Amino acid sequence: MTDPADLEDRSGRWVLHLDMDAFFAAAEQLTRPTLRERPVLVGGLGPRAVVAGASYQARVFGARSAMPMGQARRLCPHAVVVPPRGAVYRALSEDVMAVLADAAPVVEPVSLDEAFLEPPALAGASVAEVVGFATALRTAVLARTGLPGSVGAGSGKQVAKIASDLAKPDGLRVVGPAEERAVLAPLPVRSLWGVGPVAQAALGKVGVATIGELAAMDLREVTGLLGGAVGGELHRLARGIDERPVAPRGAAKQVSAETTFDADLTTMSAVHDAVARMAEAAHRRLVESGRAARTVSVKIRSADFTTASRSETAAVASTDLTTLTAVAQRLARGAVPEGGVRLIGVSLAGLSDAAPPTLFPALVEPVEPVAPQATAEQPHVAAERPWRAGDDVRHAAHGHGWVQGAGHGRVTVRFETRSTGPGRAVTLAADDPDLLRADPLDSLR
Known part of the structure; x- marks a missing residue:
């Protein structure tokens, strides 16, 4: 039995x-x-x-x-x-x-x-x-x-x-199943998919702060607060009802981020700051997908719920955060209405499947290459950028390593990979001919 x-x-x-x-x-x-x-x-x-x-x-x-x-x-x-x-x-x-x-x-x-x-x-x-x-x-x-x-x-x-x-x-x-409700009930409503600051605030006004309190609400009250589709879905999730299938995801046509503000934005500096935050959030999703974007779009919703959108498409796809943010901020200036701004969204589209050369390229301080003096024997060419902390390198005598620090014509390298255990640090001349840039994937060996 x-x-x-x-x-x-x-x-x-x-x-x-x-x-x-x-x-x-x-x-x-x-x-x-x-x-x-x-x-x-x-x-x-x-x-x-x-x-x-x-x-x-x-x-x-x-x-x-x-x-x-x-x-x-x-x-x-x-x-x-x-x-x-x-x-x-x-x-x-x-x-x-x-x-x-x-x-x-x-x-x-x-x-x-x-x-x-x-x-x-x-x-x-x-x-x-x-x-x-x-x-x-x-x-x-x-x-x-x-x-x-x-x-x-x-x-x-x-x-x-x-x-x-x-x-x-x-x-x-x-x-x-025997403990599902007990686990969900004390968690904050923000733990549920689809509950952002706006939904949280709406629920908070009626004294609902936890998933258990949301599950105990009457469905009509939830849909009255949050809308039919969203309210109904959140009410089901709060009660542990989730029939969404596990399925492969198709490649997204765009990545985006938006937020609705508790108080309307009334200055351009505040709008610029908010656009930058949204651009950063969209950018993180862009680089996680290993793609680049050609089109930047900005959505601005005013205090009276009027929505204005602006977009711009470049000839070449980019993953550069500074460039994408600057475009978004310029588009926002042309879309800001009279009065206050209630919502701002930034989306990146025209996605290219070609993986960008680096992740978060704009998060690393750019270093301008220094060109050597031209001579009759040697034509004028641009030198490689200086060594910087985190660079992957290889050395004829020491193997694979990474730069811990550089300056004053010297570079300190920690020679190690996944399989070596902690390696020793060696300080070399920055122009050591045996010190070369390496493929980061070599550190996995």
């Missing part, structure tokens, strides 16, 4: 969500072993640079992704700052997705470092069986990539995503 308790421990459907832990920073610590267990910030040092990734050792000081780099460095002054290396992250992401593809016939990537899967082998499985499957999955990802990832599992994509957040870092959380 089947134990009734065992039936409560089973779900007809199990969705898993894998989220790699502090992916960009962890990739740097993996390929540059000296950085393991040290606070690491990934990003540039320019005045408008933002943090692309922060290790958990840096997060304990309050640093986090998407934070201005200056603020993060003030919070964690002893952190090591390295520029992003998109080629390394994409290679590791491909390895992660290959492991997931072996575990399930359909994988839905969300970004470079997270994805959903719904393994047919888990249909009708018990919590214990799901724990065993997910444990093996995490082990396989670690063995293939050398990186930890957290896995959440539940009856749908929403619960699986929440479960993986609860599992971080480097953990596993399976939310069975």
